[in-house]
Amino acid sequence: MKNTIKKLFKETFYSAPKKMQQKHTKFTKEQLDELTSSVKKNYIDRGNTKSRLSQQEYDEAISGQLYDRLAYNRNRIAPWLNQVKDLNGAHILEIGCGTGISTLALSEQGAKVVGVDVDAGALAVAKDRMKIAGYEAELHLVNGDDIQENFKDKKFDFIIYYAVLEHMTVHERLASLKQAWEMLPKDGFLAVIETPNRLWFYDSHTAALPFYDWLPDDLAFYYSKFSDRKNFKDSYRELNDDQLNKFLRWGRGASYHEFEVAIAPLNELNVVSNLIKFEKTAFLKLGFKGLRYIKFLRSLHKNLPKGFCYPYLDIIIKK
16 A cells, blocks of 8 residues: 555656746736726626625635636646647637636747637636737637637647536537547647546535536436535526536536547547646645545556546646
8 A cells, every 4th residue: 555655646746847938917907907897897797696606705706817817827727738838839729718817828928829618708808808918819709519610720739628628518528529639730739627527536616515426417406405505506406408408517527438439549548748747736635535546446447547537637638
C-alpha cells in the first residue's frame, strides 16, 4: 500500500511548467464599472436569477465575473494549454465561451479565438468584456453540435470544450465531439475543461450528493429532492420531456465512453495532459481515499488514462 501511495504521489506532481510570458489587462475603475453593468444587465439580473440569490451569493457572482474566474484562467488554464502548444498565434475554437472570461485570458496570450455559446446574454457580456479590454474575438450564437457547418472553412490548433459537455444531452455530446475531431488537423488538440466525471463517486457539480452521476436520468430527476442545493432540490418533481431537458441542462457527468463512441477506442486516444497533474496541491485535494479509488478504476480498465479517472475531466487529447 505504501509503495502504491508513493507512486501515485510521484505521478501526481511534476516539475514546474515552462514559464509563459503572460500579459494581463489592467482595468480602470471606469472599465470595471462598465463591465459590471453589462454583467448585471445581460447575465445575473435577468429572469429570476437575482431573486434566487442571497446578497452574499450575488456579490460572489459579480466578483467571480470580474476577478476570480479570470485569475483562475490566467494562472491555471492558459499556462496548462500553453504547455502543450504555444498560445501565441494559436487558433482556438472555444465551445462554451460564456461571458468571455476564458476568451480574454487566451487572447491576452496571443491566441486567435473563435468563441461559441447558446446563451445570447452571456455572449453580450463576452463582447463587452473583449471590447473594454481592447481585444478582438469572433463570438457566435451557435450550438455545440453544429460547429462543423458553421466553421468548415476554418482551421484550429485547439478545439476547447469549456464547462459545456455536461450541459449537453448525450446525443449532442456525441455529435459535437465527432465534428470537432474531424475538424482538427493532425497534431491538433482537443481540450475538455471542468466537465464532471461520471465515474467519480461524488457529484460536486450539480447535486452535491454521492453516486449521483451513476443514476439513470429519470431516477436522478426524482432523487434531486434529497440535494441540499436550495436552487436545485425544489425544481424537479413532475417528469416530462420539457422538465427532463431542463434538468439535464443543469449538468450531468460525462466519461470516457462518449470519447470512445465519438472518436476512437481508448488505446488509440493520445491523452497528452490532464490539469490535475498541473496542480501542486492535487495530492492533498484527492486524499488517500481518492487516490485509492483512482487505482481501483485503472485496475478495471488497463487502457484507461489517468485523466479519465479524476473528479473532473480536464484533459488534452492530441490528434
